[in-house]
Amino acid sequence: MKLQTSEIIPLSKPKTRRKTRTVVAIVALAFILTIIPLYFPYSQNYNQLSLSFQIGFQSLDHNSIRSTTTPPQPNNPNLRDEASEDSPKNIPPDAAAATSANSTSSNEKRGDGREGKRTSDAVVKEKKKCDLFSGEWVPNPDGPYYTNTTCYSIQDHQNCMRFGRPDLGFMKWRWKPDECELPLFDPIGFLELVRGKSLAFVGDSVARNHMQSLICLLSTVGHPVDMSKPKAGNRLYVYTEYNFNISIISSPYLIRTEKTVPGDFATPFNLFLDEFDQTWTGKIHTFDYIIISAGQWFFRPSYFYLNRTLIGCLYCPEANVTHLPSAFSYRWAFRTAFRAINGGAGVAFLRTLAPSHFEGGPWDKGGDCVRTGPYKRNETGLEEYNMEMYSVQLEEMRIAQKAGRGTGGKLRLFDATNMMVLRPDGHPSKYGHWPVANRTIPNDCVHWCLPGPIDAWNDLLQELLKREVKKKSKIT
Numbered sequence: 155m156k157l158q159t160s161e162i163i164p165l166s167k168p169k170t171r172r173k174t175r176t177v178v179a180i181v182a183l184a185f186i187l188t189i190i191p192l193y194f195p196y197s198q199n200y201n202q203l204s205l206s207f208q209i210g211f212q213s214l215d216h217n218s219i220r221s222t223t224t225p226p227q228p229n230n231p232n233l234r235d236e237a238s239e240d241s242p243k244n245i246p247p248d249a250a251a252a253t254s255a256n257s258t259s260s261n262e263k264r265g266d267g268r269e270g271k272r273t274s275d276a277v278v279k280e281k282k283k284c285d286l287f288s289g290e291w292v293p294n295p296d297g298p299y300y301t302n303t304t305c306y307s308i309q310d311h312q313n314c315m316r317f318g319r320p321d322l323g324f325m326k327w328r329w330k331p332d333e334c335e336l337p338l339f340d341p342i343g344f345l346e347l348v349r350g351k352s353l354a355f356v357g358d359s360v361a362r363n364h365m366q367s368l369i370c371l372l373s374t375v376g377h378p379v380d381m382s383k384p385k386a387g388n389r390l391y392v393y394t395e396y397n398f399n400i401s402i403i404s405s406p407y408l409i410r411t412e413k414t415v416p417g418d419f420a421t422p423f424n425l426f427l428d429e430f431d432q433t434w435t436g437k438i439h440t441f442d443y444i445i446i447s448a449g450q451w452f453f454r455p456s457y458f459y460l461n462r463t464l465i466g467c468l469y470c471p472e473a474n475v476t477h478l479p480s481a482f483s484y485r486w487a488f489r490t491a492f493r494a495i496n497g498g499a500g501v502a503f504l505r506t507l508a509p510s511h512f513e514g515g516p517w518d519k520g521g522d523c524v525r526t527g528p529y530k531r532n533e534t535g536l537e538e539y540n541m542e543m544y545s546v547q548l549e550e551m552r553i554a555q556k557a558g559r560g561t562g563g564k565l566r567l568f569d570a571t572n573m574m575v576l577r578p579d580g581h582p583s584k585y586g587h588w589p590v591a592n593r594t595i596p597n598d599c600v601h602w603c604l605p606g607p608i609d610a611w612n613d614l615l616q617e618l619l620k621r622e623v624k625k626k627s628k629i630t
C-alpha cells in the first residue's frame with residue numbers, strides 16, 4: 155500500500171480557470187453521480203446503486219495544488235471557543251489578523267500582550283477556560299460506543315463495517331484538548347442537558363452525518379420518534395421523554411437558491427447571496443441551539459446574485475459574467491446566514507469546514523483515503539483552498555459576533571477543521587457501498603464512517619452545551 159507509507163502528498167494537476175468548459179463537463183457529471191446522496195438522501199431508496207455514489211468536489215477548485223500549510227490553530231485568544239462572544243472586551247482588532255494567527259502547539263501563546271491588556275475579571279476568568287479545539291487524537295481502546303447493530307440510524311453510505319472495511323483501529327481514538335480532558339459523550343447526561351430544548355442541524359450531508367452520529371450515541375438510551383412528514387427531506391426527531399427535538403434542515407448553501415432549470419440538479423444553481431433561506435431562517439426562533447455548516451457545494455458551478463442582480467459566477471461558460479472564486483460565495487453565504495442568526499436565534503454554533511482527504515489523485519481520478527490512523531498535528535496541514543475557506547468562516551464569524559453584540563446574537567465557534575484534518579482514516583473510501591462490476595465509483599473521502607471520528611463532534615457538542623448552560627445560570 156504505497157499511499158499508507160508515503161508522507162508525500164502528490165500534486166494533482168492544476169486546472170486553470172480557462173478550462174472552464176472541461177470543468178463544467180466534469181462537474182456536471184459529478185452532479186449526476188452525486189447529487190442525490192449529497193442532497194440529503196432521506197429517500198428510502200438510498201440503497202439503490204444510482205444513489206450510492208459519494209464523492210467530493212475539492213479537486214474541482216480552480217487550483218487543486220496541494221500544499222501543507224499548517225492550519226491556524228485557534229490559539230489567538232480571539233478565536234478561542236468562548237473567549238469572545240459575550241464579553242464586550244473581546245473585540246478582535248481585525249478579523250483577518252485574527253485568522254492568520256501562527257500555529258503553535260500549545261500554551262506558549264497564552265497571555266500574550268493583547269490579552270494581558272485586558273483587565274476585567276470576566277476576561278481573566280474566560281482566559282482560563284480550556285481551548286477545546288487545540289489538541290491531538292489519543293488512543294481510546296474502549297471505543298466505539300455503538301455499532302451498526304445497536305444503532306439503526308447509520309445510513310449505508312457511512313456504514314463502513316457493513317461493506318467490509320477491514321480495519322477497526324480508526325474507531326479507537328478520542329479527541330484530547332491540550333489543556334484539559336474532553337469528557338466522552340454521556341447519553342443520559344446529554345439528554346438531561348437538553349431537556350425541553352430543540353437543536354437544529356443546518357447544512358449539507360456532512361451535517362446529516364453529524365446528526366446521525368448523535369442519534370447513534372443516544373441510541374443506548376433511547377430512540378427518537380420521527381415526527382416528519384413521510385416524504386419530507388427535512389426531519390424532526392423527538393425524544394419524547396425529554397421533550398428534546400432534533401431537526402435537520404438541508405441548506406447546503408445556507409442562503410436562498412434556485413435551480414437554473416427547474417427540477418434539474420445537474421445544471422448550476424443560482425445563489426442569492428444576500429437572501430435568507432427561509433426553510434431554516436423562517437423557523438429560527440423555534441430552535442434553542444443551531445449548528446450551521448457548509449462546504450463542498452461551494453465548489454460547484456453556480457451563478458451569484460446580489461440584490462437580485464447577476465454579479466458573477468463560478469465555472470460558468472459565459473464570457474461576459476465575472477468569474478469569481480468559491481471563497482466569494484462562501485463569504486457571502488455566511489455573512490447572510492449570520493445576519494439571520496443575529497436577528498433572533500438561540501445559541502448558534504458555526505461548525506467549521508471538515509476537510510476531505512483525497513490522496514493519489516483528484517476525487518474523480520482515483521483519489522482515495524486508505525490510511526488507518528490519525529496524523530499528529532505536526533505531520534499535516536490544511537490544503538490551501540481549505541485554509542482559505544476556513545479563514546473566511548472565521549473572519550465572517552468575528553464580524554458577525556461584533557455586530558450581534560447589540561442584538562443579543564449568540565454565535566459560537568465549533569471548530570471541527572483542526573481536529574478533522576488529522577483524520578484521513580475516518581472516511582468511507584470504497585466502503586460506502588458494495589463494489590459494482592465494471593464500474594469505478596469514486597471513493598468517498600468527504601463523509602465520515604459511523605462509528606468513527608465524527609463521534610467526537612458530539613463529545614465537543616456536549617461540552618459546548620454544558621458551557622452554555624453554565625453561562626446562562628451565571629446570568630440569571
Ligand SMILES: *[C@@H]1O[C@H](CO)[C@@H](O)[C@H](O)[C@H]1NC(C)=O
Pocket residue numbers: 254255256
Ligand atoms: C508568524 O511567524 C513568522 C515566523 O515565525 C513571523 O514572521 C510572523 O510575523 C508571524 N505572524 C504572526 C501573525 O504572528
Ligand SMILES: *[C@@H]1O[C@H](CO)[C@@H](O)[C@H](O)[C@H]1NC(C)=O
Pocket residue numbers: 302303313315316
Ligand atoms: C454490521 O457490520 C457487520 C460487519 O461488522 C456486517 O456483517 C453487518 O451486515 C452489518 N449490519 C448492518 C445491519 O449493517
Ligand SMILES: *[C@@H]1O[C@H](CO)[C@@H](O)[C@H](O)[C@H]1NC(C)=O
Pocket residue numbers: 350351352381392397398399440
Ligand atoms: C418538539 O416538537 C414537537 C412536535 O412538533 C412540539 O410539540 C414540541 O413543542 C417541540 N419541543 C421543543 C422543545 O421544541
Ligand SMILES: *[C@@H]1O[C@H](CO)[C@@H](O)[C@H](O)[C@H]1NC(C)=O
Pocket residue numbers: 461
Ligand atoms: C436593489 O435593486 C433595486 C432595483 O432593482 C434598487 O432600487 C435598489 O436601490 C437596489 N438596492 C441596493 C442596496 O443596491
Ligand SMILES: *[C@@H]1O[C@H](CO)[C@@H](O)[C@H](O)[C@H]1NC(C)=O
Pocket residue numbers: 464472474475
Ligand atoms: C451576456 O451576453 C448575452 C448575449 O451574448 C446577454 O444576453 C446577457 O444579458 C449578457 N449578460 C450580462 C450579465 O451582461
Ligand SMILES: *[C@@H]1O[C@H](CO)[C@@H](O)[C@H](O)[C@H]1NC(C)=O
Pocket residue numbers: 530532533
Ligand atoms: C511530531 O511530533 C512528535 C512529538 O509529538 C515527534 O516525535 C515527531 O517526530 C514529529 N514529527 C514530525 C514529522 O515533525
Ligand SMILES: *[C@@H]1O[C@H](CO)[C@@H](O)[C@H](O)[C@H]1NC(C)=O
Pocket residue numbers: 591592
Ligand atoms: C463486465 O465486463 C465483462 C467483460 O468486459 C462482461 O462480460 C460483463 O458482462 C460485464 N458485466 C456487467 C454487469 O456489465
